[in-house]
Amino acid sequence: MIQLKETVIYPxxxxxxxxxxxxQFRWIVVIKENLEIIFNDDPNVFIAGDLLWYPEEGNNKLRQAPDVMVAFGRQKGDRGSYKQWEEEGITPQVVFEILSPGNTLKEMAKKLKFYDHYGVEEYYIFNPDRPDFNGWLRSPDGRLDVIEQPENWTSPRLGIRFELQEGEFTIYRPDGERFLTPTELAKKAETERQRAETERQRAETAEQQMETERQRAETAEQRVRELEARLRELGQSLNGD
Incomplete structure (x- = not known):
C-alpha cells in the first residue's frame, strides 16, 4: 500500500x-522601518516585523515570531511566514525583541535558547519601561554570548549604534542620524520637499534675473549700434558739406 505523505500546514x-x-508597538515600528530605509537599495536584505519563523520543515509547532528580524541574503518581498527551508536554509542573522509587561522570564529564556540553537548572530532585547537594553553576539565558539557593554554598542551586521544614557535609549544609523518615528520621518520628508521647492524657486528667480540682464545688455548694445550708425551718418553729412 502506498502511504500518502501528510500535508503540513504552517499558519x-x-x-x-x-x-x-x-x-512596544512604536518601538517595533521604529526599528523595522528605519532598517528598511537603511537597506532600501539592497534587494537581498529581508526585514520583517512579527513574522512567524519556522526553522524546520515538517514541524509547524517549532516557531518564533521575533518583533523584528533581518535576513541577509534573502530577497525582499511579501511572505506569510519565514520557512527557512524555502529561504536557502538561511537563518535570520539579527533579531530584536521589545519587552512588554506580559513577557515572562521563562518565555524570554526559551526565545534565547531558540535563537542560540538556530544560529542567530545578533540578538537584542529592549525594555522601554525601565528602560534597559541587552544584547548577545555569536562568539567564535558558536554560541550567543552576552555583550558586556551594550549601552554603547555598534551592530557588526547592521552598522547601527545603540546608546543608553541617563534613561534615554537612542539608535543611530550608520550615517550618524538617529532613528526617527514615522511621524518624524514624514515631517523630515516634507521639510526636504519644501527646501527643494525653495531652491527650485530661487533657481528660477536667478534664471529670470539673468534673462532680464541679458535683455538689458542686448538693448544697450542695440542703442550703441544705433548711435554709431547715427554718428557715421552725421560724419558723412559733414564731409559732404
Whole structure:
C-alpha cells in the first residue's frame, strides 16, 4: 500500500497580538522601518516585523515570531511566514525583541535558547519601561554570548549604534542620524520637499534675473549700434558739406 505523505500546514499567525501596548508597538515600528530605509537599495536584505519563523520543515509547532528580524541574503518581498527551508536554509542573522509587561522570564529564556540553537548572530532585547537594553553576539565558539557593554554598542551586521544614557535609549544609523518615528520621518520628508521647492524657486528667480540682464545688455548694445550708425551718418553729412 502506498502511504500518502501528510500535508503540513504552517499558519501565518500564532493568534497572539503583535504588541501589548502602544510603546512596544512604536518601538517595533521604529526599528523595522528605519532598517528598511537603511537597506532600501539592497534587494537581498529581508526585514520583517512579527513574522512567524519556522526553522524546520515538517514541524509547524517549532516557531518564533521575533518583533523584528533581518535576513541577509534573502530577497525582499511579501511572505506569510519565514520557512527557512524555502529561504536557502538561511537563518535570520539579527533579531530584536521589545519587552512588554506580559513577557515572562521563562518565555524570554526559551526565545534565547531558540535563537542560540538556530544560529542567530545578533540578538537584542529592549525594555522601554525601565528602560534597559541587552544584547548577545555569536562568539567564535558558536554560541550567543552576552555583550558586556551594550549601552554603547555598534551592530557588526547592521552598522547601527545603540546608546543608553541617563534613561534615554537612542539608535543611530550608520550615517550618524538617529532613528526617527514615522511621524518624524514624514515631517523630515516634507521639510526636504519644501527646501527643494525653495531652491527650485530661487533657481528660477536667478534664471529670470539673468534673462532680464541679458535683455538689458542686448538693448544697450542695440542703442550703441544705433548711435554709431547715427554718428557715421552725421560724419558723412559733414564731409559732404
Amino acid at each position: 501565518d499567525s500564532d493568534g497572539k497580538p503583535m504588541s501589548d501596548n502602544t510603546q
